[in-house]
Amino acid sequence: MTEQAELVGELRWKKFPVLDDGFVCLVDVMGEDQSVVQAARVSYGKGTRRVSDDRGLIRYLMRHRHSTPFEMAELKFLVRVPMDCWRQWIRHRTANVNEYSTRYSEAIDSAQTTPPDQWRTQAATNRQGSGDLLPTEVGETLSKREAELQALTRETYAERLTHGVAREQARKDLPLATYTEAYWKIDLHNLLHFLALRMDAHAQWEIRQYATTLGEQIVQPLFPLVWEAFVDYRLQAMAISRLDQEVIARLMARLASEGRGRATEEDFLAAQDPAWTELTRCRERDECRDKLVRLGLLQ
Numbered sequence: 001m002t003e004q005a006e007l008v009g010e011l012r013w014k015k016f017p018v019l020d021d022g023f024v025c026l027v028d029v030m031g032e033d034q035s036v037v038q039a040a041r042v043s044y045g046k047g048t049r050r051v052s053d054d055r056g057l058i059r060y061l062m063r064h065r066h067s068t069p070f071e072m073a074e075l076k077f078l079v080r081v082p083m084d085c086w087r088q089w090i091r092h093r094t095a096n097v098n099e100y101s102t103r104y105s106e107a108i109d110s111a112q113t114t115p116p117d118q119w120r121t122q123a124a125t126n127r128q129g130s131g132d133l134l135p136t137e138v139g140e141t142l143s144k145r146e147a148e149l150q151a152l153t154r155e156t157y158a159e160r161l162t163h164g165v166a167r168e169q170a171r172k173d174l175p176l177a178t179y180t181e182a183y184w185k186i187d188l189h190n191l192l193h194f195l196a197l198r199m200d201a202h203a204q205w206e207i208r209q210y211a212t213t214l215g216e217q218i219v220q221p222l223f224p225l226v227w228e229a230f231v232d233y234r235l236q237a238m239a240i241s242r243l244d245q246e247v248i249a250r251l252m253a254r255l256a257s258e259g260r261g262r263a264t265e266e267d268f269l270a271a272q273d274p275a276w277t278e279l280t281r282c283r284e285r286d287e288c289r290d291k292l293v294r295l296g297l298l299q
C-alpha cells in the first residue's frame with residue numbers, strides 16, 4: 001500500500017467535529033499532488049520536467065491561476081451543518097450536492113446552541129460582521145432563551161407529526177440552527193476557491209470553522225504541496241492594486257525627501273489616492289492602510 005493510500009484509509013469516514021454537534025468527514029478522494037502535476041505536464045510537455053520540480057510546477061500553476069490541473073482531483077465529503085451556515089455553503093454552485101430530506105425523513109433532532117460566553121456584538125464598521133463578545137451575564141440570559149425557543153419549536157414540530165401533519169409542512173417553523181447533513185463533492189480548484197472565501201476573516205465565524213477544518217484537517221495532509229502553494233499565494237497573499245502601488249510610490253517619495261523611515265497616518269493621508277480624499281468613509285482606503293501596516297510601511 002502506498003503512503004497516500006494509507007493516509008486516505010486513515011482519513012476516510014473520520015468525523016472531525018465542528019461547532020457543538022457538526023462535523024466534516026472525507027468520504028472519497030480522487031487524486032493527490034501528483035495528479036495536478038501529471039495534468040499540467042500534458043499541457044506543458046515533458047521538457048518542463050528538466051526545469052522545474054513538482055513543487056515548483058504546482059507553485060507556478062497556483063501563482064498564475066492556471067486552474068484546470070487542480071480540477072483533476074476531486075473530494076467527496078459528508079458534512080453536518082446548521083441550516084443558516086448551510087445556506088451560505090450552498091451558494092457555491094460548483095459542487096455536487098445531496099442533502100438530507102426533511103420532506104422524506106424527520107428533521108435531525110439537533111440544533112446548534114450558543115454558549116453564554118459566545119454571543120457576539122454587531123461589528124461597528126462592518127455591517128456584515130461581528131464585533132466583541134457580549135458580557136457572559138447577558139449571554140446567560142440569551143442562551144437560556146435560546147434553549148426555551150428551541151425546545152418549543154421542537155415540541156411544536158413533534159406535536160404536528162403526532163397529528164399526522166406532513167413532514168414537509170410540519171418543519172416550517174424549525175429554527176435555522178437545526179442541523180442538516182449532506183454529501184458534498186467538489187474538485188480541488190473549486191474547493192480551494194470555497195476555502196479562500198470561507199476561511200477569510202470576512203466570512204461568518206461559524207462557516208469559517210467548517211472551512212478551516214476541511215482545509216487543515218483534510219486537504220492539507222492529502223495535498224501538501226498544493227496546500228502550501230494555496231497558503232502562500234491565496235490565503236496569506238495580498239493584492240496590491242494599481243491605486244495601492246501609486247500610494248506606496250508617493251509615500252516612499254515623501255519619506256525619502258524628508259529622510260524618514262516609517263510613515264505616519266498623516267503621511268498616508270497625504271499620499272492617498274485623490275479619489276479618496278473627499279470621502280469620510282472609504283473601504284478601499286482602509287484596506288490600503290491595512291496592507292501598508294502588514295508590509296511594515298505604516299505605523
Ligand SMILES: Cc1cc2nc3c(=O)[nH]c(=O)nc-3n(C[C@H](O)[C@H](O)[C@H](O)COP(=O)(O)OP(=O)(O)OC[C@H]3O[C@@H](n4cnc5c(N)ncnc54)[C@H](O)[C@@H]3O)c2cc1C
Binds near residue numbers: 091193
Ligand atoms: C464574505 C462573504 C459575504 C457574502 N455576502 C453575500 C450577500 O450579502 N448576499 C449574497 O447574495 N451573497 C453573498 N455572498 C455569496 C457570494 O456572493 C457568492 O455567491 C458565494 O461566495 C459563492 O461564490 P462563487 O459564485 O464564486 O462560487 P461558486 O458558485 O462555487 O463558483 C465558482 C466560480 O465559478 C464561476 N461560476 C459558477 N457559476 C457560474 C455561473 N452561473 N455563471 C458564471 N460563472 C459561474 C464563477 O467564476 C465563480 O466564481 C457572500 C460571500 C462571502 C464569502
